Amino acid sequence: MKIITVKKIENAVAQLAREANLFLRKDVLTALKKSYRLEKNKRSKLFLKAIIDNAVYARKEKLAICQDTGLPLVFIELGQDVRILGDFKQAVIKGIALGYRKGNFRESIVSDPLLRGKPVYQGAVIHMDIVKGSKIKITVMPKGFGCENKSQLKMFLPTVGIGEIKKFIIEAVKTAGPDACPPYVVGVGIGGTADYASLLAKKALLKRIKLQRGLSPACPPKQQWREGTVSGLERELLLQINKLNIGPMGLGGKTTALAVNIEAYPTHIAGLPVAVNISCHALRSATAVL
């Protein structure tokens, strides 16, 4: 049994909130740099450079990468042998507020979705998972709402062809178009229930963007994928999405998405839920293990 105090959790969450918003994820930055090298559309290429410059400037000047520091999501994997002293959830919320205040980030949360009111720092969506062991893994993910607004869910029939699923995912990217800060990272959740598919789509965004030589970021080489497998689908979707000619800032070009990440899960014989959660190019998250 390991004892962890809520103060330690609060401080860790505050630190992660700050890090996630100031320092662009390394895999995202690498993917952007690679896209910059591969992009042929001149203006889109320059815009990709502006995105990279923005990340560098934000880090140097301790400014939020984007003013939309999101409705923060906190993913917690709680080891079953950990004992927490104090109010755990409250510590997470307090940690978020502390980190956001210290970072001079924007107050973007209204406590009542209908009455709205003055935005505050206090608020987060917390997803908790109980795992083996005596550690706590915490991930803070600020998710801007420009791209969150483009989320989609569809309950397919279990007999549906893979083509229909691909069409739905590509259509979701088309619908987002130039509005939600492309180049995107496309998170897809397949299986589970309606709520769980949505969670999987979000979690898919946490997967590291893989890079392969000579291809767009996150595109696995041909020999590594098979028709009908998840990595095959990721590859195919990325290739097709990057033919949409949406491009960085919607200015055209072949960099519409940096990656397509899919998470799959068992589902019911009567259905096939598919959720799409799009991230803008400022895909932010930070993780710590206590």
Add this chain to the structure above:
Amino acid sequence: MPYAAQQQYCRDCPSDGKIMKILNAPIQEKYIRELKAGDEVTLSGTIYTVRDQAHKRLIQDIGRGKELPFDTKGAVIYYCGPAKAPKGRVIGSCGPTTSSRMDEFTPLLLKKELKAMIGKGRRSKEVIAAIKKYKAVYFLAPAGCGALISKYIKKAETVAYPDLGPEQILKLEVKGFPLIVGIDSQGGSIYDKD
């Protein structure tokens, strides 16, 4: 000197060294008429941040015949809710937000002689028609580059609705703000690329 002749070399602009048109806010219609979708410009002068809830209030005020908190004639508004200013800075990160959420409010503001909007993404058919009708312009700012954009903001002060927090109306003094013409006064759009 006519504005078209006033051109400058802009190091930080997305065009990376290309000659850009210089505009001053508030903008006169004769200059707006010269702009074409895809043109790269830099904007200096006074602009106002107005986003979702502030739009709702402005429209309500117009409906009630109340005086608006700023003069919309020739005005430029920026769809932006900035981050707080860290010590020693004028403003925090301040990139554009998705413009289409403002679409239902825009035609009425254009009728009130609003001349330009700055944001990101597409606009509705109704907005494009109103931009054409009232000879206005819609600019795109570098989306998701809020930290970089903060360099072009020289002054920020509250004009109205401080109770809205980051959604309050701010008056910004900008200098050399790099923009791209998204929709011009003839209704031409940068997104009509196919």
